[in-house]
Amino acid sequence: MTTAGWIIVVILVIPVLAVLAWMVISSSLVRVPSGSLGLLMVRGRATDTALTPGPHFVPALRRKMLEVYPSVQLSFRAGAPTSGAADTELDRSGTGLPVTLGDRTTAVVGYTVRFRLVPARLREVHENLGPHGVFGFVRDETAVAVTRALRDSEVAVEDLVGSALERCQQDLRAAVAAALAENGLELTGFRLGTPDLGRTGEVIQATLRARQELERERAEAATRLARAVNDAELDARLSGTATAAWRYRETDLWSELVQRTEALQVALRAVGPGESVGPEQNRPPREQDPTTGLP
Known part of the structure; x- marks a missing residue:
């Protein structure tokens, strides 16, 4: 090759190759947002590759895309005071769960479930639940686990009050954790709220x-x-x-009367100069109405 040919190669071909290489490298760089997990999809099918937050190099040799899932903790609240609040991508709420205990007592229980996705099983979560079915699955599976645990014959209303409530909560946590782990979810927290026992609670x-x-x-x-x-x-x-005995007891009697009738109000008439509080005949005469003649 002549010198002119080499000059043409250097001026034209090498920059073109550099541009192509830069395009391939830039298309192979994938950035996963903070607080998210990226499931690598090739030709619309999920792979076992779950990318953590940050930049990653994925060779752009096949058609690929990322399905983004949250990597932080998610929560579902049932029957909590915040059930009427607006739902977010990380927090959902629902109504309380009506259950029948082992002693045939009916109650409405509320609870809070905190969980997160297991990166190693993200493909299983995607294929079974999808990006929009996680909260629905947690709601249903938690309700089944809590109902099954509370209707055990050994569970009574005494297990939902006092110190026994903590032991009951630990049993429910274990049941919910086992139900979620079967589908690639890890339970990070479970809190049982104060149950509504209805008429039984009033008794x-x-x-x-x-x-x-x-x-x-x-x-x-x-x-x-x-x-x-x-x-x-x-x-x-x-x-x-x-x-003398009456005056001695008068103070105590007034004190008891005020304590028994909290709304009691005592009003005393102001005594003017020269007036004295005594029998009716000692009081000054009342003025009469000239029309009716009544005082």
Whole structure:
């Protein structure tokens, strides 16, 4: 090849090859957004390659695309106070779950499920659930697992109150984790809310209030007994002066009356100069209406 030919190659061919190489390399660079997982798709079929957030080099030799899934924790709330809030891509809500316990008690339970996708099983999640079916699957599988665990014959209403609630929550967490793990989801958190027991809950609260009222009556019995003994001794000492005994007890009686009637209001008429509070005949006469003659 002559010198002129080499010059043509250097000036024309090499830049063209460089441009082609740059186009191939740039099309092979794939960037996964932060907080996401990228499932590599070749000719519309999912592969076992799950790309983490950041840049990646994927040779552009075949038709490829990325299906983006979230890599952060997702949550589903059932029966929570935020159930009426707007749903987002990472957070969904639903109504409470009605269940029948092992002792035939009915209740409505609420819970919060936190989970995330397992990158190694992202292809399984894509083929079974798809990008828009994850929350629906979590809702249904969690409801089945919670219902199955609570209707066990050993579960009673006492397991949903007090310290037993924590043990019940651990059992439900294990059941939900096993249900999600079968389809490539990892449970990161489970919290059981306060169940709504309906009429049964009202009976429980009434029983607790009655028990506390009984304890209060027992605590006040000693005070009432001491007061009765004190009144008996007072009557014996002040038997000849009834007015003095009444004035001694007047303050206590007014205090008891105010405590028993919280809405009690006492209004006293202002006494003018030269007036005194006494019997009706000692009060100044009321003015009469000249038309009717009535005071």
